[in-house]
Amino acid sequence: METLFFIIILMIFGFYSYPAILWLLFIAIYSVIFYDVGVYFWIVFITFSIFILNEKIRQNFIIIPILKYLKSNEINFKIFKNIFYFNEHTFLTNTFKSYKEKKLTKEENDFLRNDVEKLFIFENNRYIDFIKNKKLFALCIPKEYAGLGFSFFSYLKIIEKFAFHCSSLNINDILINSINSSKILLKYGTKKQKEYYLPKIAKEEEIIEFIFTKTNFKGEVFKDAKEELKIKLEFNFKNYNNISTLIIVAFDLYDPKHLILKNTNLVTTFALINIETIKNTNSSENLTINYKDIIGEPSHTQNQKSFIKSLLFYKKASFLSLCIGQSKSNLKLINSYTSLKDEYEVSKKEIKEIEEKIAQIVSFNYLSTNLRNYFFSINKDDSNIDFFNHIINYHISKNFKKIAFITIDILDSNKFQKIKKRVYEFIEYSNNLDKSSFDFEHIFIKNKSIVIIDKTLQNYISSSINLNIKSFIFFLTRGYFIKVDKELKRHKKNLIWVSTNFNALLNFSSLLSKKRKKIINEKLIDIFSWIHLLKLIIKKNEDNQNSNYKFLVDYICQYGFYQIQKEKENIFQEIPTFKILLPFIRLNPYALKPNNKINTKIIKFIKNKENLDEICASLSFLKDNNKTIFFELDEALKLQNECEDLHERIKYAIKHKTLKKTHFSETIKQANKTGVITKKEYEKLDFAYKKRLNLFT
Known part of the structure; x- marks a missing residue:
């Protein structure tokens, strides 16, 4: 019994992160009172205490040998910086920042509802005329340069509408590259360049494209025979749109002779190139451009790399809007189709399976829309952008593919071949997304001073003990004693439990081999994504407590925690020494798969046309073309209801x-x-x- 109390008290010390001296005092006093310990114990205990409490001895006899080992064995032992995790104070002190949802202006709304709505009956090979007719190239160009002066958020709403109605991937690629090119000109272009190019782009006299590359290629400055400044670009211009007349590229300007740059010999900059220049160059040769083709003045003081990252953010955001539009279209189609299918002899089991799949599509729509609105309502720094890009690359694309295959599976009639083809195009596009790697912030301890390493290791050991003890207690109690406010109480407790456990696993992953760490890291990133998405949904519900979507929030939280549980089990499966614990952690999961009861509630909700329209932002299929499958579905459903x-x-x-x-x-x-x-x-x-x-x- 004494040993049990001893362990419980030590766990309390670890739970509240008491300092080392209190641990040592407690162990000494408890050992004297309850245990008959000999001289060897006290020799070991006193020696250990000196190492723990004396900074100099610890550094000389522990830290320096560790450093020598790391350097001689070329091991980069990395310790993750303090990843923010949710604790008992998170919800009580309103740690989550509220965000004001971004709204369209009246002019943008009118354009979306009136002008864009009239554009959707067209042949696929005429989409360029379709874009030009309504000045979509001028969308985000300021009015002073003959543009419409709309926000990028309005573009996302427009492209969402495109994705709802038609095959929109080509349209988006053309428009997003044009918008990003305009942003580069507005940010870095000289007054002369802006006044010359922007009105031409707005009036469709020029079609411009910004080419993204995974890494910047080099462009070396030199003087030709006429003593004119030229730049040789080490890049093969093959993948550009065949309708473009101008191309913008980002590259590293290399100037070893300081012909342009005075204080450095390498900066990131942009060049604007006429497509005819590319066509007139042999494909096997490097392209040579004039110095005047550079946008603005090359300067190492401007943060071009961060700006390029923000352009990538816009590209990913447009893909997210495409997914939202396509999934809303899928939802409306499936809802109509399955309502008709109910009249046939469909087994109860099949109905439950279909309901489960539709519930996933509804939740994806709600989650994705809120994610987009959130990121366009906060200040974006590099870390925010990196994380958003990661969520789109992995989380959204993975879940979109899941609901895309659900759509293909449910729409089993040959009548839907064109719809399925469109969905397959989205899946292929998603597969080809640039899967830029994402990693948690960390430091390599071998590259730091002894004092920094000493403090870092102290924090690492202290946080690991604290997090593991908390994880264990939360596991035994299901977070019962965590204090949170009443709204979504169970989900908030679960989020704190999951977050604590995630940070404990993240700390542990530092000790794994490089190969195993890579496998584990992918699963940890997926858990990290879900934690932040669930935080977002819970916060959204807190800000709007009169919302009709509380049952949907319940579903998303239950589904999210269930997915996290699966990833946690996969992590334990990958670590041989942890496999033995798998049956134990399965006994008390974060959540089970959402049950049929909540699925049926979602189906009942969307059977109401007003509710479905609200979820789908009132997007509806066009009624003026009676040759489309949408018209046939609508007509059949109307007759059935009658x-x-x-x-x-x-x-x-x-x-x-x-x-x-x-x-x-x-x-x-x-x-x-x-x-x-x-x-x-x-x-x-x-x-x-x-x-x-x-x-x-």
């Missing part, structure tokens, strides 16, 4: 043995013969049935 009373009458007759349940067409014939329905009603049902049947065959 026959609802007749269906109920037939079901009542079957229940009371007046009719025998057979194939639907035979059943309604029987109903007509037995007088359950009139001849006119039979014709109405038969017509609606054939309309539905046309969609399923």
Whole structure:
């Protein structure tokens, strides 16, 4: 019993991060009172205490030997900096910053609702005319340069609408590259360059494109035979859009002879190149451009690399909007299609499976829309941008592909071949996204001074003890004693528990081999993404407590914690010494898979047209083209709803043995013969049935 109390008190010390001297005093006093310890114990204990408490001895006898070992073995032992994690004070002190949702101006709203709506009936090979007709190239160019002067957020709303209605990937690539090019000119261009190029772009006299490259290529400055400044670019210009007339590239300007740069010989800069210059250059040769082709003046004082990162952020944000638009389109299609399918003999098991899949699509829409709104309502620094890009690259693209395959699976009729083709295009586009690596901030301890390493290791050991003890206690109690406010109480406690456990695993991953660390890191990043997405959803609900979406927040939190649990189990599976603990951690998971009850609640909610329109931001299929599958679906569903009373009458007759349940067409014939329905009603049902049947065959 004494040993049990001893362990419990030590765990309390670790839970509250008491200083080392209190630990040592407690161990000494408790040992004297309760244990019969000998002289060897006190020799070891006093020696250990001296090493722990005396800074100089610790540094000379522990830190310096560790450093020598690390340097001689070329091991970069990295310790992660304090990753912010949620604790008991997070929700009580309102640590989460509220954000004001970004709104469109009246002019932007009018453009979106009126001008853009009229553009969607067009042939695929005419999309360039389609873009030009409504000055979409001028969208984000200021009015002083003949542009529309709209915000980038308005573009995201427009491209979302494109994705809802049509195949929009080519359109987005052209527009986002043009918008990013305009931003470069506005940020770095000289007054002369802005006044010359921006109006031409706004009026579609020039189509401009910014080419992203994974790493900047080199451009070396030299003088030609005429003593004119030239730049030789070490890049092969193959992947540009065939409609572009101008191209912007970012490159590292290398000036070893200081012909341009005075204080340095390498800076990142931009060049604007006429497409004819590229076409007239042999593809095997490096392209040579004039000094005047550089945008603005090369300067190492301007942070071009951060700016390029922000342009990548805009590109990823546009992809997120494409995913939102396409998934809303998928949701409306599937909702209509499955409503029609209910009339057929679909088993209860199949219905539950379909409901589960639709619930995932609804939650993806809600989560993605809030993520986009959040990132466009806060100040963005490099770390924010890196993390947002990572979430798009891995988390959103992975989950979008999941719901894309759900769509393909549910829309099993040949009538939907064009829709499926569009969805497959999105999947392929998502697969080709630049998967830039993301890593947690860390320091390499072998590259620091002894004092810094000493303090870093102290913090590392202290935080590891604290986090592991907290994780263990939260696991045993399911975070029962964590104090949070009432709103979404269970989810907040879970978030603190998950966050604590995540940081403990992150600290532990520092001790793993490079190969195993890489495998674990991918799973930790996925957990980290979910933690922040769940934080965002919980905060959104707190800011809008009268929201109709609390049940959806419950679903997302339950689903998110379930996904985190799976990743945690995968981590334990990858570490041989931890595999033995797998049955233990499965006994008390963060969450189970969302049950049928909450899935059915979501389905019931979206069956209401107003609710579905609210989730889909009132995006609706166009009614003025009766050749589209959307029109056929809408018409069939309308006819089915008009026959609802007749269906109920037939079901009542079957229940009371007046009719025998057979194939639907035979059943309604029987109903007509037995007088359950009139001849006119039979014709109405038969017509609606054939309309539905046309969609399923």
